Amino acid sequence: MPRPDPALLLPERYSFACSIETRFQDVDPNRHINNVALVALLEEARIRFHSASGSHQAAGKVAMMVTSVAVDFVGQSYFPGALDIRVVPSRLGRSSYTLDQLALQDGRPVAYAQATMVCVVKEKAVPIPDALREIVISWMGSR
Numbered sequence: 001m002p003r004p005d006p007a008l009l010l011p012e013r014y015s016f017a018c019s020i021e022t023r024f025q026d027v028d029p030n031r032h033i034n035n036v037a038l039v040a041l042l043e044e045a046r047i048r049f050h051s052a053s054g055s056h057q058a059a060g061k062v063a064m065m066v067t068s069v070a071v072d073f074v075g076q077s078y079f080p081g082a083l084d085i086r087v088v089p090s091r092l093g094r095s096s097y098t099l100d101q102l103a104l105q106d107g108r109p110v111a112y113a114q115a116t117m118v119c120v121v122k123e124k125a126v127p128i129p130d131a132l133r134e135i136v137i138s139w140m141g142s143r
Helices: 035-053 055-059 130-140
Strands: 016-021 063-073 082-092 096-105 108-121
Touching: 016 035, 035 055, 035 063, 035 082, 035 096, 035 108, 035 130, 055 063, 055 130, 082 130
Parallel strands: none
Antiparallel strands: 016 082, 063 108, 082 096, 096 108
């Protein structure tokens, strides 16, 4: 499987950053952070992004649901040590948007992910509320 475009592995491309400590329970038998644990840490970073950006409040009664996550594991990560996880909205549609994520440890990329978020009401896709659309656009920045 080819590596992601090198431009996607540049931390400065991302408008949001947070640091998340790895835990001993995240370690696999090879003493690396387990891929499933890393996906959970990426999820935590998405939640922190939505909280910091005000997305949840802007969505109002519309739920944001993850419908797809694709992860490229591009390096190994270890315990102990924090992951620096970056997030940037990269695509905006009528009812969905995509978040690009980059996880680094000690300045080295260890994972690149894309998560598609869909706005839903009663399990049906609905247009992104205007307030949420404005927030997503404001965080897209210059890529």
